[in-house]
């Protein structure tokens with residue numbers, strides 16, 4: 001099943017995506033006996049997709065709403081596809097200026113693109129003649145999110161740096177051709193990609209949009225891929241900071257009141273969440289204790305914080321002595337950062 005369908009796993013443009021590591025993850029997951037599984041820090045859903053191709057019953061979770069929308073569209077959804085008849089009217093221009101045009105002018109996209117984004121959100125969500133529901137809406141939003149990531153330098157929203165795209169200079173990075181491709185054309189590519197990715201493995205799947213510590217236990221296997229922290233803990237990866245624009249589009253009605261207008265790139269004011277560098281060890285201890293009856297498989301990039309020795313000690317409090325698989329890996333969004341080891345820490349329940 002894996003060989004036939006994993007080739008259709010959608011592309012990802014995301015910090016920490018494990019898509020390129022899935023053949024290796026497949027080897028490790030294949031050694032373990034389980035049916036139900038929880039992908040607790042699911043991100044792009046590439047590992048959930050792998051698990052679905054392996055015939056498992058998959059539960060996805062991520063605290064970013066945009067990621068849970070993607071996951072509903074490709075994991076929970078077994079059969080619904082988006083057709084040209086569903087999307088053509090979404091591109092009708094109704095001059096509906098709103099949050100993106102008003103608040104983000106000159107920050108991430110051109111004024112023409114901002115107007116188009118406002119229109120698309122209006123047409124997908126609110127316009128009675130064109131709006132979509134259920135999995136069709138999830139796929140349309142996912143296509144929009146991916147198109148916008150493709151048009152962003154570094155595929156991120158962490159700086160007000162539209163000028164990197166528009167300045168007429170020689171560049172040593174980036175992909176000007178994609179940046180200049182119309183949103184409509186990119187969305188069409190993603191729509192086709194998603195349509196070919198959708199399949200039914202005969203099992204039920206669910207999607208949560210919760211903090212990791214809020215998800216209930218009861219799975220045969222729990223896969224953990226928490227945010228990575230460097231050894232000095234000084235450069236924490238902050239997913240809200242990187243993808244706030246997609247979060248805003250996902251929660252359009254409440255977006256305006258949550259924006260931090262004091263900062264140039266207008267991020268969303270942050271919610272409190274677990275697994276920050278300061279609380280990582282305590283939160284992991286709490287999490288492992290809640291899932292002590294599950295097999296744990298944890299992705300861990302080394303060197304990092306906490307150390308791998310510390311992680312092993314924490315795991316041994318609730319689970320059997322862990323087994324560690326390691327592999328050298330370079331990261332596509334971080335090519336200059338030298339060599340890292342990607343590790344999978346596997347621990348079985350004590351009873």
Ligand SMILES: C[S@@+](CC[C@H](N)C(=O)[O-])C[C@H]1O[C@@H](n2cnc3c(N)ncnc32)[C@H](O)[C@@H]1O
Pocket residue numbers: 012014015016017018019040041042043044045046047061062063064067210211212213225226227228239273274275
């Ligand atoms: C390393 S990425 C996961 C990548 C994913 N395995 C993939 O292949 O795309 C970590 C994910 O954890 C999510 N996250 C961070 N803190 C979280 C928390 N406290 N609760 C739930 N999700 C969280 C982030 O939004 C991010 O998508």
